[in-house]
Amino acid sequence: MSRFNRAGVAGAAILAVAALVAVVAPLLISADELDVTRVTAAPWQSPGAEFWLGTDHTGRSVAVLVAQGAGTSLFVGLTAAVLAVGIGTLVGVVSGHFGGLVAGALLRITDFFLVLPALVLAIALSTVLPRGLGTIVLAIGLTSWPSTARMVRAQTLTIEARPFVERARALGGGHVHVIGRHVLPSVVPLVLVNATLAVATAIVAESTLAFLGLGDPTRISWGAMLHQAQLHGAVPQRAWWFLLPPGVAIVVVVLAFTLVGRALEAVVTPKR
Amino acid sequence: MLELRNLSVHYGHKRVVGDVNLTLAPGQTLGLAGESGSGKSTVAMSVLRLLPRTARVEGEILLDGDDVRTMSWGRLRAVRWASASIVFQGAMHSLNPVRRVGDQIAEPMRLHGTPGSVRELLEQVELSAQKARAYPHELSGGQRQRVMIAMALACGPRLVIADEPTTALDVVVQAQVLSVLTRLVAEQDLGLLMISHDLSVLAQTCDELAVMHRGELVERGATREVIANPRHPHTAALTAAFPVIGDPAHRWAEQAPQPEPLLRVRDLVVDYGRTRAVDGVDLTVGHGEIVALVGQSGSGKTTLARTIMGLRKPSSGRVIFDGAPVPVKGAALKAFRRQVQLVLQDPASALNPRHTVRDAVAEGLRVHGIRGDEESLVSAAVERAELRPAELYLDSLPHELSGGQQQRVVIAGALVLQPRLLVADEPVASLDASVRGEIVALLLKLRHELGLASLIITHDLGLAWQIADRVAVMHQGKIVEQGSVEQVLLNPTHDYTRALLRAVPQV
Numbered sequence: 001m002s003r004f005n006r007a008g009v010a011g012a013a014i015l016a017v018a019a020l021v022a023v024v025a026p027l028l029i030s031a032d033e034l035d036v037t038r039v040t041a042a043p044w045q046s047p048g049a050e051f052w053l054g055t056d057h058t059g060r061s062v063a064v065l066v067a068q069g070a071g072t073s074l075f076v077g078l079t080a081a082v083l084a085v086g087i088g089t090l091v092g093v094v095s096g097h098f099g100g101l102v103a104g105a106l107l108r109i110t111d112f113f114l115v116l117p118a119l120v121l122a123i124a125l126s127t128v129l130p131r132g133l134g135t136i137v138l139a140i141g142l143t144s145w146p147s148t149a150r151m152v153r154a155q156t157l158t159i160e161a162r163p164f165v166e167r168a169r170a171l172g173g174g175h176v177h178v179i180g181r182h183v184l185p186s187v188v189p190l191v192l193v194n195a196t197l198a199v200a201t202a203i204v205a206e207s208t209l210a211f212l213g214l215g216d217p218t219r220i221s222w223g224a225m226l227h228q229a230q231l232h233g234a235v236p237q238r239a240w241w242f243l244l245p246p247g248v249a250i251v252v253v254v255l256a257f258t259l260v261g262r263a264l265e266a267v268v269t270p271k272r
Numbered sequence: 273m274l275e276l277r278n279l280s281v282h283y284g285h286k287r288v289v290g291d292v293n294l295t296l297a298p299g300q301t302l303g304l305a306g307e308s309g310s311g312k313s314t315v316a317m318s319v320l321r322l323l324p325r326t327a328r329v330e331g332e333i334l335l336d337g338d339d340v341r342t343m344s345w346g347r348l349r350a351v352r353w354a355s356a357s358i359v360f361q362g363a364m365h366s367l368n369p370v371r372r373v374g375d376q377i378a379e380p381m382r383l384h385g386t387p388g389s390v391r392e393l394l395e396q397v398e399l400s401a402q403k404a405r406a407y408p409h410e411l412s413g414g415q416r417q418r419v420m421i422a423m424a425l426a427c428g429p430r431l432v433i434a435d436e437p438t439t440a441l442d443v444v445v446q447a448q449v450l451s452v453l454t455r456l457v458a459e460q461d462l463g464l465l466m467i468s469h470d471l472s473v474l475a476q477t478c479d480e481l482a483v484m485h486r487g488e489l490v491e492r493g494a495t496r497e498v499i500a501n502p503r504h505p506h507t508a509a510l511t512a513a514f515p516v517i518g519d520p521a522h523r524w525a526e527q528a529p530q531p532e533p534l535l536r537v538r539d540l541v542v543d544y545g546r547t548r549a550v551d552g553v554d555l556t557v558g559h560g561e562i563v564a565l566v567g568q569s570g571s572g573k574t575t576l577a578r579t580i581m582g583l584r585k586p587s588s589g590r591v592i593f594d595g596a597p598v599p600v601k602g603a604a605l606k607a608f609r610r611q612v613q614l615v616l617q618d619p620a621s622a623l624n625p626r627h628t629v630r631d632a633v634a635e636g637l638r639v640h641g642i643r644g645d646e647e648s649l650v651s652a653a654v655e656r657a658e659l660r661p662a663e664l665y666l667d668s669l670p671h672e673l674s675g676g677q678q679q680r681v682v683i684a685g686a687l688v689l690q691p692r693l694l695v696a697d698e699p700v701a702s703l704d705a706s707v708r709g710e711i712v713a714l715l716l717k718l719r720h721e722l723g724l725a726s727l728i729i730t731h732d733l734g735l736a737w738q739i740a741d742r743v744a745v746m747h748q749g750k751i752v753e754q755g756s757v758e759q760v761l762l763n764p765t766h767d768y769t770r771a772l773l774r775a776v777p778q779v
Contacts, residue, residue, distance in 0.1 A: 162621055163616045163617075163618065163621045163622045164621065164622050164623055164624045166583070166614070166616070166622075167614060167616060167622050167623075167682070167685070168635060168639070169583060170581055170583060170609060170612075170613065170614035171609065171613070171635055171636040171639050171640075171685070171689070172605075172606040172607075172609035172610060172636070172639045172640055173635070173639045174606075174639075177638075177639055181624075181627075181635070182624055185626055186626070
């Protein structure tokens, strides 16, 4: 318990730093530093005093790029997770509460999305839809809600079976009353935990899509950096400084979200 | 054989058991009585060192002269089950749902290398040998409890500890399980330590009785003696709480005049798939009348109550409330539900753990959008349910209240809507003996002051005797006998009613 809390606090601290970087970086970094045509430094410089993390194939500072990429990764991760958890909660509560044909139909749809490889679906969606950040968010959000839906449905069913829900019905409470006063308040803590973990998944998904070249080409993100590094031959150049920082950034932020999620889980799960 | 010397158990700074001294010889049967939280189960678990690690145990627990507290791990494993075994309460949770019961009975024999056959053990508890291949869910509650007894006897222990072995069972099945247990104890000359909150169960099975109260042993003696002449006030309260059928002192209901019918059920049939749960029931509850609906679990009485409440649709037949059929949906059904309120068996689960008393009581007002001063309506209802002063309780969460207080909150939540009929499903079954009487008195007081009619569903004939004007006996979906309490309980005409009455343990 205490071990989890300490890990959770560490995770939260990392997230605070990442969020700070994401907010502050665009204010401090001038457009010149990011513009390929205006940078003056030599390409493929190894880390040194001037460029802490070296430069990329166009001479831009990798450190600046990583800082700039934090915003994109966090934004996509958070919005996609909110979208996924939102859809999942809605589907889960509705199918758990109403049952019958509605639930049957919703569950089949859930199963469909559950068995479909999410990445393949996301790739398909991002090729069909116009390129852009919105598309990425949509692609990730639409593919990662089924597990939340299943979990929320299970929780809804357990709550609905409790006598206090029967009491509420006997008092004359309708669907809105039962869902609003009894089901949602019990589901929300679980959903929050799930959302935190979903952010981690979404960040990885965004990086994957960007790495495959399906991201928003106008924005810098960690996945897009890896894509560029791979495309322009960072490996044959032995330019480890171009590959490692965005990769480590992804790992650290994802780990931080997971730690916070687990710690929250331990808090909301009743102790035995 | 078993000797407890100055046994104390602490959790942190909280003392749950203090200075308990007990002895039990082979062949002796001892009943340990007490309410929830009295420490009786803690005493039982300490005998086989089954308490959680956070418990601090002091004193001596001598099992055949060896102190369980200081035994080596290997010795303790050998002693567990082979010298002393436990029949746990709640057989459904204590049996592994995915393994056949035969394998589970054989498990301790395999671990201890004891010879013996599962077939013989099953026969001892009056189950056929084929049942060894059954899974727990395929057995009834009584059969499961008998499997637990067979399991406890598997390694030929000399001491059996039975922790509330019949609590979840209804009277008829309880009588069967108790008779099996008493017969085996007598035949095999076992020591039996039986734990229960129900004195009448202990009176039927045990020669001696020990009463615990707040972690201390307050009285010990021969069963008859303790029950007839209780010396400690707590024992007296416990014995008084269990009504004796036929004793006018335990009949609290004053005879109501022949009232006008408020609720009429006509030829009601309810099916669950192919099973007919309620089969052509006719029942009447008058204005201000208290009717007890008694029967075993599975007799359909709960389904009947749900249907009356409009929570289930009847397959055929009619429910008429105050001269008009009960509406099936929409605003009319909502209005009907204001008139009829439900009180559930287990108050702890009937209240949302996240809602304060104020929210729980006001829920009905909010659902029906009743205008007016919510605060004063809620306070009035809470005080009506005898939680005084109301301000003391309004902001409490359910887990901060005792079982009896929780049930009062549920009742207050019903009263706030000013209903005319209360449907109470086992309203006192999960409450401690001393609280039980208070809730019964409250229901009677509400009838007296508000003219509130009640339909009380129960398997407890003593409760019916205590509170009801009329009794209806339900068996396999049909009402086999109904009439005034005296008539049905003192001069039963139907065989099933007689069987039920016979099964009631006598103090």
